[in-house]
Amino acid sequence: MSDKPPLEGSAAGNEFEQLRHEKQISLVQEFWLFVTENKKWWLIPILLVMSLVGLLAALASTGAAPFIYTLF
Numbered sequence: 370m371s372d373k374p375p376l377e378g379s380a381a382g383n384e385f386e387q388l389r390h391e392k393q394i395s396l397v398q399e400f401w402l403f404v405t406e407n408k409k410w411w412l413i414p415i416l417l418v419m420s421l422v423g424l425l426a427a428l429a430s431t432g433a434a435p436f437i438y439t440l441f
Contacts, residue, residue: 400416
């Protein structure tokens with residue numbers, strides 16, 4: 370792409386140019402912004418439980434499996 374300035378009067382072009390130079394935020398930061406702005410606090414426990422179950426499933430296929438099975 371060329372670095373030519375957009376046509377004058379093109380508000381969308383100016384906005385895209387400004388957004389291009391902004392730093393990208395991570396997925397965790399974007400999720401935190403979503404939760405705080407939309408007051409969706411109930412999502413946090415659900416995602417924590419899902420991530421713990423995923424971690425448990427990932428560890429079940431490693432050498433830590435005998436130690437995990439003794440917990441249940």
